[in-house]
Amino acid sequence: MKSNGVNRTLQAARTQELIYELKVQQAMTTKVITVEPENTMEDLRQILKLHQLSGTPVMNEGDLVGIVSVEDLIRSLLEGNGSEPVKQRMSANFVTLYADEPLVHAVQKFERHGFGRFPVIDRKTKELVGILTKGDIIRCMLQRLEIDFHEQEIRRYKPSDWFAELESDRTTLGLRYLIQGRNFQRAGEASSKLKQNLRTLGIAPEAVRRITIASYEAEMNLVIFTGGGELSAFVEPGKVTITVVDHGPGIPDIERAMQPGYSTAPDWVRELGFGAGMGLPNIKNCSNELKLDSKVGEGTNLQFTVFT
Amino acid sequence: MTLREIIETLQAKVVLDNHDERMVVERARASDLMSDVLTRVNPGALLLTGLTTPQSIYTAEMADVTVVCYVRGKRPQEETLRLAEERGLVLLSTDLPMYESCGRLYKKGLKGGTET
Ligand SMILES: Nc1ncnc2c1ncn2[C@@H]1O[C@H](COP(=O)(O)OP(=O)(O)OP(=O)(O)O)[C@@H](O)[C@H]1O
Ligand SMILES: [Mg+2]
Numbered sequence: 001m002k003s004n005g006v007n008r009t010l011q012a013a014r015t016q017e018l019i020y021e022l023k024v025q026q027a028m029t030t031k032v033i034t035v036e037p038e039n040t041m042e043d044l045r046q047i048l049k050l051h052q053l054s055g056t057p058v059m060n061e062g063d064l065v066g067i068v069s070v071e072d073l074i075r076s077l078l079e080g081n082g083s084e085p086v087k088q089r090m091s092a093n094f095v096t097l098y099a100d101e102p103l104v105h106a107v108q109k110f111e112r113h114g115f116g117r118f119p120v121i122d123r124k125t126k127e128l129v130g131i132l133t134k135g136d137i138i139r140c141m142l143q144r145l146e147i148d149f150h151e152q153e154i155r156r157y158k159p160s161d162w163f164a165e166l167e168s169d170r171t172t173l174g175l176r177y178l179i180q181g182r183n184f185q186r187a188g189e190a191s192s193k194l195k196q197n198l199r200t201l202g203i204a205p206e207a208v209r210r211i212t213i214a215s216y217e218a219e220m221n222l223v224i225f226t227g228g229g230e231l232s233a234f235v236e237p238g239k240v241t242i243t244v245v246d247h248g249p250g251i252p253d254i255e256r257a258m259q260p261g262y263s264t265a266p267d268w269v270r271e272l273g274f275g276a277g278m279g280l281p282n283i284k285n286c287s288n289e290l291k292l293d294s295k296v297g298e299g300t301n302l303q304f305t306v307f308t
Numbered sequence: 309m310t311l312r313e314i315i316e317t318l319q320a321k322v323v324l325d326n327h328d329e330r331m332v333v334e335r336a337r338a339s340d341l342m343s344d345v346l347t348r349v350n351p352g353a354l355l356l357t358g359l360t361t362p363q364s365i366y367t368a369e370m371a372d373v374t375v376v377c378y379v380r381g382k383r384p385q386e387e388t389l390r391l392a393e394e395r396g397l398v399l400l401s402t403d404l405p406m407y408e409s410c411g412r413l414y415k416k417g418l419k420g421g422t423e424t
Contacts, residue, residue, distance in 0.1 A: 185387060188366025195369065205351075209372055213346050213424060216370045220342075220363075270341070273359040273367075278343035285347075285424060 018144050024106055025099040027140035028120045028130035034059040035068065037087035041076040044068060044086055057119045057128060058090045064119055064128050066090030097132060098123045103140075106132055173201070173235040179219055181228035181248070184272055190231050191216040201235060207308040210286040211240050217279040218244040218302055224269055225249065226300070239288075239307050247299035254292055258284065309333055309418045311375065314354060315400060317412050320377060323384060324392055324399035333375060337421040338410050342367040348421040349373060356409055360384045365391040371424070374398060379406045 033051050035044055037060050047056065048070055055069035068090040076082065076089050097106055097118045109118065120130040175197055177190035195212040199205075215231060222229045226248025234241045251257045258280050265275030284290055287304035294300040312329040315322065337349045338356035342363055345355060351372035357364055360382050368376050376392065377400040378384060384392065384399060392399050402409055414420075 185362060188363055188369075192366060192369055205372070209351065209370070210424070212370045216366060217343060217346065272361060273340060273342045273357075273363050276339075276341040276344040278341075278347050282343055282346050282424065 018141060019104045019107060020102050022103045022140065022144065023099065024097050024101050024103060024120055024132055025130065027103060027106075027136045028099070028132040029136055030130045032057060032119075032128060032131050034128070035086055036060060037065060037085060037090070039086045040083050041073055041086060041089060042082040044073055045077070045082070048073065054133070055117050057131065058086055059128065062127075064094075064096070064121065066092045067094040067115075067117070067119060069116060094119065096121050099129050103137060106137060110134055175233045175235070177231045179222045179228050179231055181223060181226050181246075183223060187220060187223040188216060191219050194231070194233055198233075198235070198240065203235075203240065203308050207240070207306055211242065211306045211308075214283040214286040214304055214306070215242050215244070217283050218242070220274055221279055222246050222248070224265060224274055229299075239305050241303065241305045244302045245299065250296040250298055250300055251292075251294040252296050254294060258292070309413070309416060311398065313416065314375070314377070314413065314418070317416055318377060318400065318402040318404055318409055320400040320402040322398070323378075323401050324389065324397065326393075326396045327374065327398050331374075333418070335419050335421050336410075336413055337373075338379075338406060340406075346371060346424060348423050350421050353421055354413075354418070356406065356413075358382055358406060360388055362387050362391055364388060365395065365397065368392075368397060369395055375400065377402060377409070379404060379409050 033047060033053060034057050035047060037058055055067060057064055058066040058068055068086055072089040076084060095109060095113050095115065095118060097120045099120050099122055117131055117133045119128055120132055121127060122129050175194060177193060179190050180186060191212050194215055195208060198208045198211060219231060226246040229246030231244045256262055260281040261277040263275045263277030269275045283304060288307045289305040291303045311327060311331045311333060314333060333354050335350045336354040336356060337345050339345045340358045345367055349371040353373050354375045354377060355368055355373045356377050356379055358379050360378055364376060365388055375398040379402055381403040383401055
């Protein structure tokens with residue numbers, strides 16, 4: 001039997017490897033926002049808020065002189081000292097990382113010092129080149145591992161999103177499938193394809209399930225009772241409407257046909273797994289709206305809608 | 309109930325093994341008529357049936373059923389097997405008749421399906 005356990009072990013091993021292979025510079029943020037020692041804590045508050053940061057290096061004429069965090073800011077504000085300069089509150093004995101160090105060093109330093117972020121400097125020039133947080137490390141590792149990352153991307157760019165973004169008063173996607181009558185080898189194929197497509201569109205699994213159980217019942221009725229026809233799906237934001245049309249014998253008494261257990265299917269159909277008289281009732285149960293029109297000798301038109 | 313316990317309880321042969329045998333199956337549905345199956349079937353359930361045509365797989369697919377067990381010693385048709393493989397389903401086959409298969413599983417606590 002296949003197991004995910006092996007996969008997980010492999011991933012763990014790969015994580016170990018990566019943390020030694022990757023360098024700090026591959027994970028760090030290079031666009032560093034800095035403050036000056038003479039900036040006030042109030043200036044700092046605005047800068048942190050504007051750039052959504054939890055801390056920043058303090059630079060004096062190109063030299064890294066300290067690091068100041070949101071914790072420092074809170075302490076200062078609590079004491080009502082918004083106007084005091086950053087240099088009063090920054091930590092001057094900070095720890096730096098070299099850009100070419102392996103990430104494993106960074107992880108060790110995070111553990112040892114309990115800091116939230118490290119300024120990254122160039123080993124030769126000693127200039128500030130970036131800043132590294134735990135979040136940066138995780139993001140970088142995930143990208144490399146491609147764990148869930150692919151999934152996240154798919155979720156982020158699932159077709160339903162661009163579908164929703166298409167600007168129109170009413171956006172409808174139409175999918176059309178031809179159904180062959182009497183062909184049991186392929187009976188179910190249309191609903192199977194529909195199911196895959198609805199999934200790709202990002203429609204909720206529970207809704208997809210109801211839509212395709214109903215479409216499958218309709219598809220089977222076409223295969224069994226008619227020479228075939230057409231199944232189309234109209235996908236709109238919030239609902240999917242299925243229309244199934246055939247030019248078969250028609251249904252003489254619709255009310256009766258809708259009754260659970262009513263079936264005109266002959267024995268050979270029952271041997272093939274159908275004829276319980278539950279198809280139409282199932283369609284009704286699975287859908288939010290249902291319309292069934294039929295004329296004897298002309299054909300049947302079934303339409304149902306499922307809210308998604 | 310785990311897939312492993314189901315296999316043991318039914319003394320079933322594994323025709324297609326696409327899942328870890330520790331996978332838990334909570335509900336089952338049994339019928340030779342597919343629309344009957346679809347009235348009360350839960351996602352992830354076990355389907356017991358004597359029908360070995362492609363529709364046994366399409367039915368499972370629409371209902372998000374993951375395990376199909378053929379009763380009365382039946383084996384799936386070639387096209388059926390292909391479809392199941394494509395969809396990553398687990399296929400089992402037991403020599404027991406339907407009544408006894410259900411009875412054994414029910415006795416061990418496997419519940420029936422609820423309304424779709
Ligand atoms: N497209 C159709 N054209 C002609 N008759 C139809 C059509 N769909 C359904 N019927 C009639 O309605 C009856 C009830 O249909 P329904 O799908 O509920 O049950 P069934 O197909 O007989 O059995 P099951 O769906 O349980 O396998 C059928 O037996 C058939 O007489
Ligand atoms: Mg039917």
